[in-house]
Amino acid sequence: MTSDAARPTRSAQGSRGRFLALWQAVWLIAVLAIIVAMPWIASAFWLGILRSCAIAVIGALALNILIGYTGQISLGHGGLMALGAFSAAYLTNTFDMPFVGVLIVASALGGIVGLIAGLPGVRLRGLYLAVTTLGVHFAVIAGATLYQSKVAMGTGFRIPSAALGPWQTGDGRVMYYVLMLFAAAVTVFTANLLRSRVGRAWIAVRDRDLAAEAMGVHAARTKVEAFVLTSALTALAGALLAYNQRFVSVEAFSFSLTIQYLAMVIIGGMASIPGSILGAFFITLLPPAIEWLVGVIPTPDTVSTQLFYVQEGLFAVLLLVFLYVEPRGLVGLWPRLRAIPSRLRKRGRLPAPMHP
Amino acid sequence: MQTVANVVLLGSLYLLLATGFVLIYRGSRVMNLAYGDTMALGAYVILLVAMASHVNWTLAVLLALVIGVLIGAAMYWLFVRPVQDHPVYVPILVTIALGILIRTCISLVFTSQNRYLDEVLQIPKYSVSLAHLQINFIDAALVGTALAYLLVVALGLRRTSFGIRMEAVAENADLAALRGISPAGVLAPVWGIAMIGAVLAGFFIGVRTTVSPDIWLIGLKGLTPALVGGLSSFRGLVPGCLLVAATEVLTIQYIDPVLGEVAPFLVMLAVLWVRPWGLAGKPEQIARV
Numbered sequence: 339m340t341s342d343a344a345r346p347t348r349s350a351q352g353s354r355g356r357f358l359a360l361w362q363a364v365w366l367i368a369v370l371a372i373i374v375a376m377p378w379i380a381s382a383f384w385l386g387i388l389r390s391c392a393i394a395v396i397g398a399l400a401l402n403i404l405i406g407y408t409g410q411i412s413l414g415h416g417g418l419m420a421l422g423a424f425s426a427a428y429l430t431n432t433f434d435m436p437f438v439g440v441l442i443v444a445s446a447l448g449g450i451v452g453l454i455a456g457l458p459g460v461r462l463r464g465l466y467l468a469v470t471t472l473g474v475h476f477a478v479i480a481g482a483t484l485y486q487s488k489v490a491m492g493t494g495f496r497i498p499s500a501a502l503g504p505w506q507t508g509d510g511r512v513m514y515y516v517l518m519l520f521a522a523a524v525t526v527f528t529a530n531l532l533r534s535r536v537g538r539a540w541i542a543v544r545d546r547d548l549a550a551e552a553m554g555v556h557a558a559r560t561k562v563e564a565f566v567l568t569s570a571l572t573a574l575a576g577a578l579l580a581y582n583q584r585f586v587s588v589e590a591f592s593f594s595l596t597i598q599y600l601a602m603v604i605i606g607g608m609a610s611i612p613g614s615i616l617g618a619f620f621i622t623l624l625p626p627a628i629e630w631l632v633g634v635i636p637t638p639d640t641v642s643t644q645l646f647y648v649q650e651g652l653f654a655v656l657l658l659v660f661l662y663v664e665p666r667g668l669v670g671l672w673p674r675l676r677a678i679p680s681r682l683r684k685r686g687r688l689p690a691p692m693h694p
Numbered sequence: 695m696q697t698v699a700n701v702v703l704l705g706s707l708y709l710l711l712a713t714g715f716v717l718i719y720r721g722s723r724v725m726n727l728a729y730g731d732t733m734a735l736g737a738y739v740i741l742l743v744a745m746a747s748h749v750n751w752t753l754a755v756l757l758a759l760v761i762g763v764l765i766g767a768a769m770y771w772l773f774v775r776p777v778q779d780h781p782v783y784v785p786i787l788v789t790i791a792l793g794i795l796i797r798t799c800i801s802l803v804f805t806s807q808n809r810y811l812d813e814v815l816q817i818p819k820y821s822v823s824l825a826h827l828q829i830n831f832i833d834a835a836l837v838g839t840a841l842a843y844l845l846v847v848a849l850g851l852r853r854t855s856f857g858i859r860m861e862a863v864a865e866n867a868d869l870a871a872l873r874g875i876s877p878a879g880v881l882a883p884v885w886g887i888a889m890i891g892a893v894l895a896g897f898f899i900g901v902r903t904t905v906s907p908d909i910w911l912i913g914l915k916g917l918t919p920a921l922v923g924g925l926s927s928f929r930g931l932v933p934g935c936l937l938v939a940a941t942e943v944l945t946i947q948y949i950d951p952v953l954g955e956v957a958p959f960l961v962m963l964a965v966l967w968v969r970p971w972g973l974a975g976k977p978e979q980i981a982r983v
């Protein structure tokens with residue numbers, strides 16, 4: 339129950355529990371059917387965006403483990419994704435390593451870099467992990483820039499299409515299923531991990547590290563574990579990103595990528611798996627939606643020429659609004675909406691939103 | 695000789711930024727990641743004042759400093775004060791979001807093209823020859839201002855009653871409030887005073903090179919010497935700034951410009967590994983988990 343502390347419990351609904359479970363099953367099947375049918379519904383453009391969503395889900399879950407469940411913050415998410423993507427570029431271009439091998443090595447590298455870089459910061463209380471990860475971001479980006487300018491004449495690297503033995507994924511549709519499978523696997527893995535001894539230790543350390551230590555949890559080791567797992571999963575997302583784009587270039591991994599992932603976690607919902615998924619889809623779908631809106635609605639010229647800054651500004655506004663008004667994120671809006679009828683009846687006030 | 699001069703000049707720029715950064719951290723225990731953007735904002739405020747009023751450049755800078763102080767205090771009062779007691783990542787995210795908002799506003803008003811403050815302000819170009827070295831008036835002013843700012847801030851905290859009140863708030867805000875000190879009433883001016891360093895840094899960058907929304911990255915590099923020196927101590931700032939600036943200048947010159955750009959972060963990582971409390975800090979200042 340610890341992981342769901344922010345949400346109302348199912349048992350609170352009493353006898354309707356079974357009925358809801360049936361509806362949940364219906365919902366799950368409907369969502370699965372839509373996901374499976376998507377390649378036949380969506381155009382190539384939107385299918386590409388959905389593939390990005392699947393990768394974003396992995397990255398957002400990884401970051402939520404750190405922020406939501408251990409109360410730490412990483413500002414190096416973009417750098418760690420670059421690490422995964424450039425490992426993929428290096429391994430495929432130099433060793434012709436197959437897809438699965440690349441993913442394993444890239445994740446392992448991410449974990450190792452996370453361990454080396456995070457070890458001093460993760461053990462220190464306060465803001466130090468934020469600054470070390472910021473440093474790691476710039477260090478990785480510099481390394482990637484150097485590698486790119488020396489080996490690829492500054493342009494970038496081509497990545498072969500993902501393949502498992504004889505099965506190729508040259509088609510965008512097949513890659514869509516592959517990425518959705520990875521996103522689903524990481525979701526299930528994270529959900530199960532959070533219910534295990536490891537996940538409960540993270541939450542205990544987040545809530546009160548002294549109390550956790552008194553219960554026999556090694557607080558420092560627990561924090562390092564969480565950061566290593568976050569880094570490994572982020573690097574995995576980066577490697578998948580490389581295979582999805584079939585091209586890796588350092589320009590794609592700026593600090594604003596980190597901000598996008600932070601926005602996914604905060605806007606979607608801290609310490610919530612549905613929140614991470616919701617946030618990943620929301621933030622990935624937002625830029626094309628804005629671009630479309632700017633094309634439809636008449637806007638001043640400066641908005642369309644400065645579109646990048648406008649999009650970033652919108653992320654920032656959303657980030658602030660959610661931090662101040664609804665720190666539980668989009669998933670927190672649902673109980674709030676559901677409370678409206680009873681609130682109207684009672685004319686009482688909602689309890690103030692709390693940080694999980 | 696030129697290299698040494700470059701190190702001192704870059705170090706002075708970092709000193710302006712790092713002093714303001716340490717002041718904010720020391721007072722409110724918040725790491726202000728919008729600091730680089732407030733620096734860019736300072737440069738643009740000077741630009742705006744100069745373009746709107748055609749006053750003498752010293753007056754324009756002074757006016758911009760006043761505006762900057764008000765912006766800094768307002769930033770604390772409106773955005774940071776409500777989340778100060780929240781988990782550590784909340785104020786960080788708030789300052790990041792504020793920084794992006796500042797950048798967006800700047801780019802919407804001024805577009806992202808390069809501006810040259812020295813042309814707009816029509817700053818006279820004096821220089822003095824001293825032992826084979828051309829000393830530019832603006833360069834000398836940069837070094838002098840940075841040292842003066844550090845001295846005023848560091849001594850002000852120790853010698854004035856306002857400084858002592860700030861230290862009391864930093865030590866324990868609740869106890870200070872019991873003694874009749876309003877924590878927010880102290881910290882809003884502190885954030886304002888910290889903006890002086892940002893506006894001055896923006897001014898010197900704008901005069902010596904160019905102004906664009908992207909100079910926020912230079913401001914972000916300005917926080918590395920603060921960590922190298924020891925996040926909450928002023929004593930480590932001068933060596934910290936010189937170390938960071940020297941590494942950056944030498945790396946650009948002898949190894950690789952790309953690597954030089956991130957050298958400050960590498961120095962910071964190295965120091966955090968070996969001596970997380972910084973050059974001048976004490977190990978007790980750091981709470982280990």
